[in-house]
Amino acid sequence: xxxxxxxxxAQAGSGGRGASSFRREKFVPKGGPDGxxxxxxxxVILHADSHVDNLSNLFYEPIIKAKNGGHGMGKKMHGRxxxxxxxxxxxxxxxxxxxxxxxxxxNKTPNADDVIVDLAAEEQExxxxxxxxxxxxxxxxxxxxxxxxxxxxxxxxxxxxxxxLELRTxxxxxxxGYPNAGKSTLLxxxxxxxxxxxxxxxxxLHPIVGVVEFGGYKRATIADIPGLIEGAxxxxxLGHDFxxxxxxxxxLLFVVDVAGSEGRSPVEDLQQLRKEIDLYDARLSTRxxxxxxxxxxxxxxxxNLKAVRxxxxxxxxxxxxxxxxxxxxxxxxxxxxxxxxK
Numbered sequence: 001x002x003x004x005x006x007x008x009x010a011q012a013g014s015g016g017r018g019a020s021s022f023r024r025e026k027f028v029p030k031g032g033p034d035g036x037x038x039x040x041x042x043x044v045i046l047h048a049d050s051h052v053d054n055l056s057n058l059f060y061e062p063i064i065k066a067k068n069g070g071h072g073m074g075k076k077m078h079g080r081x082x083x084x085x086x087x088x089x090x091x092x093x094x095x096x097x098x099x100x101x102x103x104x105x106x107n108k109t110p111n112a113d114d115v116i117v118d119l120a121a122e123e124q125e126x127x128x129x130x131x132x133x134x135x136x137x138x139x140x141x142x143x144x145x146x147x148x149x150x151x152x153x154x155x156x157x158x159x160x161x162x163x164x165l166e167l168r169t170x171x172x173x174x175x176x177g178y179p180n181a182g183k184s185t186l187l188x189x190x191x192x193x194x195x196x197x198x199x200x201x202x203x204x205l206h207p208i209v210g211v212v213e214f215g216g217y218k219r220a221t222i223a224d225i226p227g228l229i230e231g232a233x234x235x236x237x238l239g240h241d242f243x244x245x246x247x248x249x250x251x252l253l254f255v256v257d258v259a260g261s262e263g264r265s266p267v268e269d270l271q272q273l274r275k276e277i278d279l280y281d282a283r284l285s286t287r288x289x290x291x292x293x294x295x296x297x298x299x300x301x302x303x304n305l306k307a308v309r310x311x312x313x314x315x316x317x318x319x320x321x322x323x324x325x326x327x328x329x330x331x332x333x334x335x336x337x338x339x340x341x342k
Contacts, residue, residue, distance in 0.1 A: 003055040004167040004245075006062065007098060010129045013041030013066040013082045015155025018135035021074035022148070033149055034076045035138040041131030041158045042066030042082030046095065048119040049088040053209070055165055058087070066129070069155055072137045079134055087128075092170040092248055093119045095128065098162045116163070120170065120248075128163065132156030166244070171209050171223035172339055174249035175292075176277070178269055180262055181255045182294040184208075185322040187224040190332055214336045222335070223249065243280045251338055252277075252289040258305050258319075259298035266293070266304050267311050290316045290338060292331065297321040 016038025023031025044066050058064075064087055070079030096114045117126045133156045141149035175183040191210025208224045225246055246252060254273055256266045270291065278285040291312060293305055296319045309317060318334050320327030 003059045005164070006055050006058050007162065007164050008058055008062045008064055009100075009160070009162050010044045010064040011066070011160035012044050012085075012129035012131040012158030013068040014157045015039065015041050015132035015134035016069035016071040016079035017154050018137040018140075018152035019072035019074060019077075020138040020150050020152045023075070032147065033138040033142050034074055035152055036072035036074070036077040037079065037137050037140075038072045038134030038155045039069030039079035039081040040134050041069045041155065043084040043127050043131045044129040045084050045086045046093070046117075046119060046126045046128050047086050047088050048091045048093065048122060048124040050091055050122050052088050052090045054090060055093070055167055058089075058165065064128075066131060066158065068158075069131065069134050072135070072152075076137070076139055081134075082131060084131075089119060089165065090167050091119065091122055091124075092168045094166045094168060095119070095126070096164040096166065098164040100162045129159035129161065132158045168248050169209060169223050169225075169245040170221070170248050172220040172250050173222045173253055173335060174246040174251075175222065175224050175253050175255050176246060176273060177255035178257070178262070178264070178273070181257045181269075182322045183224050183255045186255060186292065186294065186320065186331075187222065189322050189325060189328045190335075191222060212332060212335060214332065218336065220335065220339055222253075243277070246277070246284065247281060250288070252284070252287055253292050253335075254289060255292045255294055256308070257295050258293040258308060259295040259301040260304055261295060261298055265307075267307050270308070270312065288338065288341075290318070290334070293317055293319045294322055297324045297326065 018038050019035035021033065021035040023034040025031060044064055064085060066085035067082040069082045072079050095116045097116055119126060135153040135155040138149045138152050141151045175187065177183050187208065187210050190212050209221050212220045212222055214220070223245065254270055256269050257264070258266045260266060274285070291308065293308060295301060305319065316334065318327065318331045320331055
């Protein structure tokens with residue numbers, strides 16, 4: 001199961017109660033107060049881990065609670081501090097403040113003003129809820145007038161709240177295109193990723209990231225974004241669920257069925273894809289982009305390629321046939337060059 005957006009409830013541990021105790025030992029009359037302090041409650045910590053690729057672990061555990069601190073004891077012994085509750089999340093997870101009564105938004109991206117943290121770096125940690133401080137034992141309340149205090153304080157309650165966690169895929173490049181344009185097949189050829197491939201549309205239902213190896217121990221990550229359709233910016237189909245995953249990529253590779261095997265025009269496909277991206281987020285229109293003309297082994301590909309070159313003459317175009325494993329080496333060289341430039 002792939003989960004890239006989920007609502008959770010988090011609660012840090014409360015601090016332990018301070019102790020009300022008096023020293024009682026042989027030959028030590030009137031030993032006085034010796035109640036220790038309570039231990040600190042456990043924090044709830046989010047940890048960005050490169051070995052986690054989605055939020056499915058929180059689907060089965062949407063309530064995150066840390067343990068309470070230990071109570072204070074006699075002989076001025078402090079209670080044990082609780083161990084933090086560490087939750088591993090994928091790199092690229094954004095945390096939003098949320099209200100209990102609000103449903104998980106389906107048709108829009110949450111308000112950017114509600115962003116609490118963006119876990120965009122590997123091993124980055126964030127304390128989502130802080131544990132409460134431990135209470136004070138009665139040893140703190142003794143003075144010249146009150147030599148046998150029985151007062152103590154309870155520990156502070158830990159922080160709690162409802163939060164929305166949203167994953168946005170982190171990759172150097174993103175493959176964008178209509179269903180059945182050959183994005184998944186292309187990713188299989190340039191990396192070791194193994195996305196599902198079939199002769200029907202929407203075989204890819206969630207982003208898949210592969211690693212492309214270059215010479216000189218260099219590498220890059222490339223994401224296969226599920227196929228977009230017209231009206232994706234209005235969340236038609238799974239528009240927003242797909243579009244938000246390209247906001248992190250450094251450059252965009254528009255994979256087009258240049259043979260028109262689905263009965264569509266490659267030029268119109270590219271124009272519509274560019275329009276959908278611009279309407280979703282105008283900043284994406286300024287991002288570097290290139291064209292991967294796929295299915296060059298099919299009839300009418302050469303003729304349609306001329307039309308694409310005429311319409312997008314200033315954009316670099318790489319011709320490939322992912323199914324026949326043709327042009328893949330050239331594509332990898334170009335990708336390495338584009339990433340160095342950008």
